Amino acid sequence: MIESKFLRIFCPRCKKEHTVFGKSSTRIKCFKCNKLLVETTGGKTKIKAPIKEILK
Numbered sequence: 001m002i003e004s005k006f007l008r009i010f011c012p013r014c015k016k017e018h019t020v021f022g023k024s025s026t027r028i029k030c031f032k033c034n035k036l037l038v039e040t041t042g043g044k045t046k047i048k049a050p051i052k053e054i055l056k
Helices: none
Strands: 006-010 017-021 036-039 051-055
Touching: 017 036
Parallel strands: none
Antiparallel strands: 006 017, 006 051
């Protein structure tokens, strides 16, 4: 069984923290500055922001 994890990332533009799912099925933008942080690829997501912490 594949384990999916939550990630705590932060926006490189405004430094706001976001918690996202490792296999998100939607694009996620920063709530504050509207920068694209997570892009879908069909399986795992392509994260375009620095990862601060991996949550279990």
